[in-house]
Amino acid sequence: MTVDIEMDNVSPESSFLSEKKINLDTSNNKSCTNATMSVQTRETWSNKAQSFCTVLGAIIGMGNLWRFPYICYKYGGGAFLLPYIFCVAFIGFPLFFLETALGQFTKQGAIGAWNIAPLMRGVGIGSAVLVTYSCIYFIIIIAWGFFYLFHSFTIGDLPFTTCDNWWNTDKCRPYSFKFDTNNTDYAIISNRTFTSDTSLNNTDFGYYEAVSEENRTLPISEFWDRYVLRKSDSLEDYGTLDNWMMVICLAVAWITCYLCIIKGIKSAGRVAMFTATFPYVLLLVIMIRGCTLPGAIDGIYYYLKPNMTKLAEPLVWVQAGSQVCYSYAIGFAALITMGSFNEFHKDCYRHCILLVGSCAGTSFITGFAVFSILGNLAFVTNKNVSDVVESGPGLVFQTFPTALSLLPLPHLWNALFFFMLIIIGLDSQFACVECIIVLITDHWPAFFTRKNAKELLRTFICGTMMIIGLIFLPAGGIYVFELFNNYAVSGIAVLWIAMMESIAIAYFYGIDNFYKNIEQMIGFKPSPFIKICWMVITPLLTGGIMVFYIFQYEPLTIKGYKYPPWADAIGWIMCMSSFLCVPAVFIYTLCQKKGSLKERWVEASQPRLGSHIDVEKKMDNDSEEGLMYS
Known part of the structure; x- marks a missing residue:
């Protein structure tokens, strides 16, 4: 026949x-x-386990480690789980499934997949812009992780626990330095006790009377600001590229990423079998150890203590929705790309249910590990848990190393933690890099069938992005990093792309058409609930949260430093570069x-x-x- x-x-x-x-x-x-x-000349996953682990690694990232526990604590504790689960059900899963099914059906990356609705191809281009920004700046976090990991193998005291390094100032005081409540002025340094009557020399305790309590700094703060970042006072004082240790760490991060994807999804899938699962082992070890420490129960109580009155605040629901979009990598092209490597008849519906549940569960469990350690830190330093809680890089690169350094075998615990951080980051990074490579190879498929063409492309992409990443390493580089973090991949841009995805499928391609396509792939139609979400609930929720973000906008301020207007303007240009892709392509396509x-x-x-x-x-x-x- x-x-x-x-x-x-x-x-x-x-x-x-x-x-x-x-x-x-x-x-x-x-x-x-x-x-x-x-x-079907497109590569496919070697097995289901590789597919699952690669996507799981792509969506389990820093948002689970440093963002979810903090916003859960800040916005109602255990009560925050209600809006979070609501947003997972009505935003997270519908869009996660949409992107995965779209990639599996079209067998294309984020741009080519939207040939299904040509007027909305701007959604794919906008996603490509977002994932490019993410690749450029996200790997700096991995480079910081390598920096701390290398210093965790120092012989003797950890360099971020002492005040006798070249980068320390005379305001630095070690963790063991304390004043009693009666103001009798004593300090415990290097396991030796000195009182105000003791004769002190500069080696034992210099500049004691010259530094007031509010002006003291911890060694980890100076290690982070003065050694890792070489941080200046403002973006205007940008400085020059002289932090060669960080340059080496950035190169190591990119070389590691390149080796993970050197053979495409075949090598990435094998690597993900380890990188997506081993962090759970380390996380479990840290959580068990943390829960056995003094003060851990207080930290966990702060994490889960329900404050039901918070549910009446719109900001709580907005934070839940934005956290879901970040956690599930929605709008970043990764899910469409990973889905395009599935077998055509794979049951991606059940596959997505497992992945979404795994991501939500990981975020929740990570909170126990984080807050048990923070509870112990509060106990040791005689502070409230609320005084030691931070989000973002401050939690990972200052608070956590401080807490782990107070445990027995501090070198081991810090090494394990930063190794876990690197693995978590690499999973997300090489998935995003592979997205960019697929976007290019899909557009010129004939050219990249040549021998070694794809390997050369991967080398070029990784090398070019490493060179661009050098902008984050001078003294003002951390301010550029925050511009990317708060504008280039901001909630406004991500939520806009998410909203447009559901609108494109529901009203441009046709919701019934897509349901038939899904049935052709998996053998049955998904729940009508998903159809209702794509048509009404999901675009309304994502659009509403985006509008809230816009009306709540304030010029960027980081720890008291207010960015100059020209810097905010650059940030908005980066944000709009993905946002405007949708209307621009829509108009261009009609005009053609x-x-x-x-x-x-x-x-x-x-x-x-x-x-x-x-x-x-x-x-x-x-x-x-x-x-x-x-």
Whole structure:
């Protein structure tokens, strides 16, 4: 039996074939399967475990480690879980499934996948811009992790626990320095006790009377600001590139990322089998150890103590929605790309349920590890838990090293923690880099079939982004990092892309059409609940949260430093560079067509699907006929 499939209506950039007509021998199921393999030239995962671990590693990131525990504590404790679960159900899972199913159906990256609704291809381009920004700045966190990891193997005291290093000032005081409540003025330094009557020299205790309590600094603060960052007082005082230790760490981070993806998804999948699972082992070890420490119960109580009155505040629901989008990497092109490597008939629906549940559970469990350690830190330093809680880099690179350094075997605990941090970061990083590579290779598929072409592209991408990443290393680099973090991949841009995704599928491609496509892939239609979310609930929620962000906007201020207007303007340009892709491509696509506005709209709305879809559909029909006559 011979089947001829015409490909006249398939665009070259979305097709996987160089010819417009395919001749397939489908006389039996086996030959039909072989035909599919010849048509579907895209790589696929070696097995289901690699697929699951790679996507899990991509979505389990810093948001789970340093953001979720903090906002859970700040916005109602245990009560925050209610809006979080609500947003997972109505925003997180519907969009996670949408992106995964779209990639699996189209077998394309984030841009090519939106040929399904050509007028909305700007959604894919906007996602590409977001993932590019993310690749450039996110790896700096991994480089910081390498910096701390290397220093965790120091012989003797950890360098961020002492005040006798070249970067320390005379205001530095070690953790063991204390004043009693009666102001009798004593200090415990290096396990020796000195009172105000003791004769002190500069080695034992210099500049004691010259530094008031409010002006003292901890060694970890000076290690972070004066050694790791070499931080200046403002963005205007940008400085020069002289932090060569950080340059080396950045290079190590990029080389490690490159080695993970050197053979595409084949090598990335094998690496992810380790990098996505081993952090759970380390997290479990840290959590068990943390829960056995004095003061841990107070920290966990602060984490989970429910404050139901917080649920009446709109900001709590906004934070829950934005956290869900960040946690699940929605709008960053990663899910579409990873989904495109699935087998066409894989049950991505159940696959997504497991992944979404795993991500939410990881965020919740991580809070126990974080707050048990913070509770112990508060206990040791005679502070309230609220006084030691931080979010973002401050939690990971200052508070946590401080707490772990007060434990027995501090070198071991810090090394384990930063090794876990590096692994978590690498998972997300190489998934995003692979997204960019797929965007390019999908656009010029013929060129990248040449020998070593993809390997050279990966080398070029990693090398170029490493060079761009040097902008974060001078004294003012941390201010540039915060610009990227607060504008380039801001909640406004991410939520806009998320909202446009659901609108594109529901109203441009057609919700019923997409449900039929999903049924063709997995053999059944998903719950009608998902359809309702894509059509109404998800765009309303994401749009509402985005509008709230816009109205609550204030010029960027980091720890008392207010960014100059020109810096905020640059930030908004980065934010709008992804935001404006949607309307710009929409208008451009209409202008490219001829005829009246209605004729242009009709022509521009026609989906351009890949050749493999027709082949799969024909194979399914032939299989049904074979069963009927057998």
